[in-house]
Amino acid sequence: MIEYIKGELVEETPALAVVDCNGLGYAINISLNTYSAVQGKRNVKLYIYEAIREDAYVLYGFATKEERELFLMLISVSGIGGNTARMILSALSPAELCNVISNGNDKLLKTVKGIGLKTAQRIIVELKDKISSIGISPSAPANTISTVVxxxxxxxxxxxxxxxGFAQAPSQKxxxxxxxxxxxxxxxxxxxxxxxRL
Structure with a gap:
């Protein structure tokens, strides 16, 4: 079990980070929150979740243990896979997600791609009591980066x-x-x- 990967950030996109750890490059799936956290950094430490399936070996990385904990809680909900959980954590910050779940705001959760009303309600019902154990303050500051071209x-x-997973034409529009x-x-x-919007 990999707990974390620490090394040089050699490549980054809003969905993927490549971390060089002693000459071995790990391709790690990340959320937008983690992307914001690692921007402009040369050396990073990402907490890892390994998804081992018959057809793939996928690494998910998180800037904080709290975000990883939320990810693990999300994938414990029936019908939520790794990519859907990452999508939720890209649309909402950990603090926002905790607020949404504790306030039972299924309408906001439903705005995430791939989440219908029943799934949103299931997430809220199953995780409402668990999220208090993470200890994320509801008003965590949002990450901001300087504007690029x-x-x-x-x-x-x-x-x-x-x-x-979105088609290129609607994404561009x-x-x-x-x-x-x-x-x-x-x-x-x-x-x-x-x-x-997509």
Whole structure:
């Protein structure tokens, strides 16, 4: 069991980080929250969850133990797989997710791609009592990054959305619309908004 991977961040996209650990490069699936946390860092430490299936060996990485704990709770809910849990943690910060679950806000949870009303309600029912054990403060500060060139944000957001399983054409359309409305928005905000609209 891998607890964490610590090393040099050699490549990063909003959905994937490649960490060089003594000459061995690990491709690690990450959420937007973790992407925000590792931006601009050379050396990183990501807490790992290993998903070992017949057809794949997938690593999920998290900037904090709390986010990993939330991920583990999400995948314990029937019908929630690793990619859906990552999608939820990309659309909502750990603090926001805890608020949504403790307040029973199934409407907000339903805005995440792949989450229907029944699944949203199941997540709330099954996790409401468990989330208090994580100890995430409801008003955790949001990560902000300095604005990058407009076209870079556009390309990065579209690439991330296609990696998360959305078709390219609708992704491009949605990202363009968001950047017209909010030209100063950082890439993770653009992707978060896009996840709610696609």
């Amino acid at each position: 407009h076209s870079e944000i556009y390309e990065e957001a579209v690439a991330a959305l296609t990696m998360l 949605v990202v363009s619309a968001i950047l017209k409305e909010e030209p100063e928005a950082p890439v993770e905000k653009v992707i978060k908004i896009a996840l709610k």
